Amino acid sequence: MGISCQRLIKSFGEPPTVIIKGIDLNIEDGDFVSISGRSGSGKSTLLYLLSTLDLPSSGSVMIDGQSPAELSVDALHQFRNESLGFVFQFHYLLPELTALENALLPARKNNNVDAKTHVNALFELFDIQTARDKLPSQLSGGEQQRVAIVRALSMKPRYLFADEPTGNLDSVNSKIVMDILKKANKEWGMTLILVTHEPDYAAMAEKEIFLKDGVIVNTAS
């Protein structure tokens, strides 16, 4: 069913500063969409609106046929848990948990024991099996981000949102991360929405959206 938004507006503060200015967008299931633009163009804000983390000032977002604004708090969080995966610029791993425990956090919410097999397979696939029992502080930046991606993929979500996932990584690790994200989209059919300021990575997407001052100025397929 994908993600769609109509006349999406988001403003902050008083007097209000409008960041997103009436965006209409349609993302199909299985799409790989990149959102790029200069700093302050509103690309991260648009990602958070599309991914239910934030609510619009006006306009509407529909994801998987439902409006996040109309869901109850518990239903919204259950939807996030089961259907959405997030990768941020910072890994946001819990420092007191091992890599494996971090990756299993989404599954732990509903005592989903089956996820462990899947997560272990992802650790091997991403070549970080030796990191499983280590704390985040014992891992390199690239390994930390890969663990964060395993966490995002642990519930086999239908939508994967990545906000500058390579922003803190060197070129080698950036390539590894991008390869994983592409794999998630191409081989596992996840809808991938990527925010990046790297033109090369933006160009990997089937659909490129370029934002300027809160407005889509260019769309390329």
Next chain:
Amino acid sequence: MFFLAIRHLLSRKRQTALIFLGISMGTMMFAIISGLQLGMREFVVDRLLSNTAHIRISARDQSVDKDEMTRRFYPQGEMISWLSPPSGKREEAHILYPQGWFDRLREDPEVVAYSPTLNMSVIISKADTRHPAVLVGVVPALYEKVLDISQYIQQGSLDVLKNSGNRVIVGNLLLESLGARLGDTIMVSSGQAELRPLKIAGVLSLSVEDVDKTLMIASLNDVQQLNKTPGQINEISVALVDINLAQAMAGAWALVSRDKVESWEEVNASFLQIFVFQDIVRITVTTAILVVAAFGIYNVLSIIVNQKRREIAILRSIGYPPSMILQLFLIQGVMLGFSGALFGLLVGFGLNLYIETIELNVHIGSGNTLIISFAPSIYIMGFAMAFFSAILASLLPALAASRLTPIDIIRSEI
């Protein structure tokens, strides 16, 4: 969320240990102070009740009243000014209609037993030694149903008073003052007429100095003869099924009688007042300790919530609702409160067991060690105070954490 809460606690061992010790210290102090205070209180109350009935019915003094005399002698309402107003007592106080009380008490289902007594002040002498005392005339079979006096009789027994025979049971300190022994005869005077010889047939000790120095118990008949008031009594002691009803029942009976009716609490009001002050001190000290510990929990959790903003954001974004974030921090407070309280009470219990064995240079009851109470209510109350103060202290930071939204945190991090 238990798993994550435990990991949070273990990841900051020093802070966790300090809060844990703070709570433990509070409950331990509570257990020790309460054990000591309530132990002594139980001892004192036990001794008081061995000498005081649940309800005491006693005769009121019949004083001569100036206004009443005026009305009686000058019923026409003349203007009278007494040069020397009438005063004094009409007669010795005694219960005017004891049979009425006996009938009522016999039929009351809340009354276990009652015992009529005649109490009088006497002077006793042996050789050249004289001593004031209180002589209580009792019917032994009734008296021991009301007051558990037998266990305090060191020599002889209450049975020796069953038949009139001028026998008396004497407080051990009084015996000491007289330099007398069991079997000796002492002379007793009511202050009215001749001395009467009474044979010491028993010795009692309540371990209450004032009582042991003055109390003598004899047969009711003997005391009535000595007082020259055959058939008279001036007190009825009553034992109830439920001691807690004493005050209410005494109040109700007082309304329908001209005799003085007092519960044991009223009779011993000064002692009980001390207990109230003790309670205030005990609870104040413990509360102060627990407040410090609770502030510790509050401060540490508040700092942790601030430090864990990123983790809260990610937990929210992977589907943990605000209620689970609340649980995460609340559980930490609850675990600290639960374990700290339990540990403190266990240590307090152990220390109380030890304190109970320390021998002192003072006589307390039949021994020379402190009397400690191990009443479950102490431990239940200590646990409840610590546990609920820990919950309250963790509630505010937990609520603050649950109100954080992922997007606000992520934006503030960028």
